[in-house]
Amino acid sequence: MPAELVVPHFRQATHYHPGRIKAIRLGVIHVGVTPESITAAEGMVDFAASPGASIASFHLAADPDSLARGVHDWDTAFGAPGANADGLHMEQAGQVMDHAGWTTPLSLKMIREQTARGVKSWHDLYGIPLVHLSLAQVGDGKTKGFCSHWDVTKGIPAAGGTHTDPDNGAVPGYPWDVVFTAADQHPSLPPATHKNPFNHLDDLVRWTQWALGIPVDGKPGAETKAALAALRKRNHIDPALSYPDPKSIAVLSQITH
Numbered sequence: 001m002p003a004e005l006v007v008p009h010f011r012q013a014t015h016y017h018p019g020r021i022k023a024i025r026l027g028v029i030h031v032g033v034t035p036e037s038i039t040a041a042e043g044m045v046d047f048a049a050s051p052g053a054s055i056a057s058f059h060l061a062a063d064p065d066s067l068a069r070g071v072h073d074w075d076t077a078f079g080a081p082g083a084n085a086d087g088l089h090m091e092q093a094g095q096v097m098d099h100a101g102w103t104t105p106l107s108l109k110m111i112r113e114q115t116a117r118g119v120k121s122w123h124d125l126y127g128i129p130l131v132h133l134s135l136a137q138v139g140d141g142k143t144k145g146f147c148s149h150w151d152v153t154k155g156i157p158a159a160g161g162t163h164t165d166p167d168n169g170a171v172p173g174y175p176w177d178v179v180f181t182a183a184d185q186h187p188s189l190p191p192a193t194h195k196n197p198f199n200h201l202d203d204l205v206r207w208t209q210w211a212l213g214i215p216v217d218g219k220p221g222a223e224t225k226a227a228l229a230a231l232r233k234r235n236h237i238d239p240a241l242s243y244p245d246p247k248s249i250a251v252l253s254q255i256t257h
């Protein structure tokens with residue numbers, strides 16, 4: 001797995017699926033229906049990570065001064081029915097869903113500085129073109145690009161989604177041109193300083209050994225068990241939980257070397 005955009009605030013969402021189910025194809029933009037305060041991104045992430053969170057999650061959240069992360073790019077978020085297996089999802093702070101609402105100075109600041117930075121990372125890392133897909137392209141299951149939650153609801157009706165964010169499909173609605181122009185001007189991510197060579201769904205033991213920094217042989221022997229137990233103890237994970245549990249996966253997923 002490649003490196004992902006590292007942001008200051010990460011809390012693993014309560015509900016997500018470890019690993020990717022399909023290759024990444026879509027970048028899906030949402031609105032979190034929350035005021036555009038400078039703590040909104042952190043607040044959305046913390047809410048999705050709370051024990052009583054509804055079954056909904058997203059990779060990144062944007063507010064006017066920062067991005068925060070709730071799910072790693074290499075895991076599957078529950079962002080929109082029909083676009084979870086092959087999608088990356090970004091919530092944005094905001095309460096209105098019309099063109100006027102998205103083009104206030106504060107919204108434009110968030111879109112240019114934060115939303116566009118996340119979009120650029122997905123473009124760089126996964127080759128998602130900076131284009132807004134048509135409904136037919138969203139629904140064809142193969143064209144790569146960006147779309148809204150509304151586009152997923154309308155383009156993949158069989159999935160049964162009902163959400164219409166961020167713009168109810170209005171034209172003009174969400175200012176895609178602003179996102180893509182700004183994304184194009186953001187610097188590319190620096191080259192990865194580490195590469196996890198293992199997909200942890202396909203090869204859990206090797207991935208675990210790689211993250212623990214012990215010899216990778218794919219066999220869960222005594223050294224692997226001891227290193228894993230020590231890591232779990234350091235992170236106060238209930239030893240009665242059988243591995244792989246979500247908290248251990250979250251801790252291991254943050255290891256870089």
Ligand SMILES: [Zn+2]
Pocket residue numbers: 029030031079080149163165
């Ligand atoms: Zn949405």
